[in-house]
Amino acid sequence: MPQKQSLVRQIDAVLASHGSWHQQMVIEIKHGKGAFAADSAGENPGCFFADWLESNALDPDVRKTEPYSVVRWLHGECHKLMDQIVGLAREGRKDEAIALLNGQCKGLHGTLERALMSWRAQVSGGKAAALFAA
Secondary structure: OHHHHHHHHHHHHHHHHHHHHHHHHHHHHHHOOOOOOOOOHHHOOOOHHHHHHHOOOOOOOHHHOHHHHHHHHHHHHHHHHHHHHHHHHHOOOHHHHHHHHHHHHHHHHHHHHHHHHHHHHHHHOOOOOOOOOO
């Protein structure tokens, strides 16, 4: 049971960390002057979430599960898309960047959050949430 509680706490920390990173990127893209904090949002430099996914904090058996694989893939896709959005903003194509941010990125980020919440529910013995909104 302590291992499950630890994983739930780790998922909570990752949810908070990724939400904060995403919000910071949204603010920089919508209101910033193009001086982005990260050279490349797609490479996960210093990303708490990516570090956690690859860390020894996760049991090797956890890494073999479907929730882990789905979350890992979605996380990578979020960074790839944010890298594309940052690139557009740096090129002065702010309207296109914001359109992607408000559309595809918002949807993908929501899917990642639901995947994490579903994983959390499975670990804690609750009912897993639907991954894709109806």
